Amino acid sequence: MASSGTPLGERRGGSGNRYRAAPYDEREPLLLPPPRGPTEKALMTAPTLPVKVDRGDGPALVLLHGLGNNHESWTYVLREVDETRNRIIAPDLLGFGDAPKPQVDYTPGQHADAVIATLDELGVTSAVVAGHSMGCIVAAEVARKRPDLVSRLVLLGAPTFRRIRRTRGRFGSRLAEDRYSAIFNAIADSPDLTITAAKGLDVFAPLVKGMEITEETWPAFRSSLQHTVMQTRTYRDLTVLPVPTLLVYGRLDVFVIKRNLKSIARRNRRHVRYETLLGPHEITPVQGRTVAELLQSGAS
Numbered sequence: 001m002a003s004s005g006t007p008l009g010e011r012r013g014g015s016g017n018r019y020r021a022a023p024y025d026e027r028e029p030l031l032l033p034p035p036r037g038p039t040e041k042a043l044m045t046a047p048t049l050p051v052k053v054d055r056g057d058g059p060a061l062v063l064l065h066g067l068g069n070n071h072e073s074w075t076y077v078l079r080e081v082d083e084t085r086n087r088i089i090a091p092d093l094l095g096f097g098d099a100p101k102p103q104v105d106y107t108p109g110q111h112a113d114a115v116i117a118t119l120d121e122l123g124v125t126s127a128v129v130a131g132h133s134m135g136c137i138v139a140a141e142v143a144r145k146r147p148d149l150v151s152r153l154v155l156l157g158a159p160t161f162r163r164i165r166r167t168r169g170r171f172g173s174r175l176a177e178d179r180y181s182a183i184f185n186a187i188a189d190s191p192d193l194t195i196t197a198a199k200g201l202d203v204f205a206p207l208v209k210g211m212e213i214t215e216e217t218w219p220a221f222r223s224s225l226q227h228t229v230m231q232t233r234t235y236r237d238l239t240v241l242p243v244p245t246l247l248v249y250g251r252l253d254v255f256v257i258k259r260n261l262k263s264i265a266r267r268n269r270r271h272v273r274y275e276t277l278l279g280p281h282e283i284t285p286v287q288g289r290t291v292a293e294l295l296q297s298g299a300s
Contacts (some may be wrong), residue, residue, distance in 0.1 A: 028228040046113035048121050053090035056083030059151070060124045061295060063090040064115065065210060066133025066157075067197065067229060068221050070097030073132060073210030076288030077295070089127070091118055093138065095220020096212060106223035108234065112141035119149060130154040130295050132283060133255070134224060137234045143243045153245040154295050157253050158282050160235040160260045164207055176257045182231055188215035188222050208282050235260060239267040247272060248294060250287070 052071040053063070059079070065073045071090040081088055092099040094114045095106055104110050119127065129150050131139035136158035143150040161177050163199060187194050198213035213221055238245065244269075247261045265272045275294065279287045 008185065022057075022151040027094055046110070046117040047094070047100045047102070048092065049091035049100075049114050049118045051089060051091045051118065051122065052097070053078060053088055054122070056081070056086050056088045058084070058086045060119075060122075060127035061086040061088050062115075062119065062124070062129045062139075063088070064129065064131040064135030064138050065090075065093060065096070066135050067224055068096070068213040068217070069133075069210040070212050071210065075209040076285045077291050078284055080289045080292035082292075082296060086128075089119075089122065089124070091115070093135065095224065096217055101216070101220055103219070104223075105227045106138050106220055107227045108141040108231070109145070111138040111224070112145055112227060115142050116146055116149065125149070126151050128152045128154065128295065131158070132156045133159060133281065136160075137228055140234050140238055140241065143241055144237050147241075150183045150243055153241075153243055154248065155245065156248045156283070156291065157250065157256050158234075158238075158247060158261060159221035159256060160238065160264065161227055161230065161232050161257070162235050162260055162263070163232060176259075179227060180257075181230070184225055188225055191218050192217075192224070194221075207284055215236060235264065238264045238272065241268065242271055244296065247271045248277060248291070249274070250277050250281060252279055253281040 053074075061073045063077070065071055070092045074090055078088065078090070091256045094111050095101050099114075126148075127150060129139045129142055129152070131137070131153075133156070136155035139150075139153055139155060140158075143153055143263070159180075161180070163177055195213055195215065195218065197213055201208050201211050247265060249256050249258060249261060261274055277287055277290060283291060
């Protein structure tokens with residue numbers, strides 16, 4: 001696997017792209033206890049990712065999948081995109097699919113650095129970057145680090161949190177963040193149950209594509225849940241990021257806090273707007289065409 005020279009954690013951006021970004025501290029206290037066993041805190045250079053889809057002509061459109069998925073989670077969108085309008089690029093993210101699985105913390109910065117290294121290697125200088133679920137956080141971090149690289153963000157089902165109590169949370173709490181804290185901690189503490197449930201999706205939810213929570217991907221899954229999903233920096237960054245951004249969520253999506261997305265759009269109204277679809281968190285065949293149209297609307 002080729003490597004780029006972009007150090008993990010390095011922040012790069014154009015000289016004319018200053019903005020009041022929220023502080024980003026990779027050492028922010030964790031919601032979950034750290035994984036058992038030794039981990040490397042960083043890699044010397046960001047690895048490049050396996051690009052599973054690279055086809056079409058025109059401005060680049062980059063698709064970043066969610067937690068516990070691989071690039072196939074975009075299957076229904078890939079069937080509908082117009083490849084005469086865009087170069088479609090879909091990698092497997094760090095730790096998932098065929099991507100490298102280093103022993104790191106899987107922070108937003110580490111995920112984003114691998115995406116940036118990959119796009120640099122592909123010769124991409126500007127792209128519409130779309131994320132689904134955790135991929136939204138990675139996409140936003142790419143835009144924060146390299147605003148010159150991102151012409152537009154399209155974020156589907158973005159898990160954004162305004163505040164997180166450093167406790168294990170309570171299922172019955174009236175605070176959405178507390179409920180998600182309890183759910184995610186339960187998932188992180190139950191590898192066997194989570195892996196078994198994911199394997200059952202092929203039978204019980206055959207329309208869900210690209211789900212891949214296995215013994216091999218579990219360390220990346222848990223660490224990404226711990227360090228990338230359950231943090232508040234992305235919410236703060238999206239309220240000030242000067243990049244055109246479309247937030248999209250399904251009205252049946254139980255994994256997003258809708259009032260947080262509306263708050264982002266309200267606080268950053270110059271750059272952010274949101275739309276709703278009739279659908280769940282995962283991308284379904286019914287949503288495929290609509291999502292493709294949203295991605296390619298103004299994609300050039």
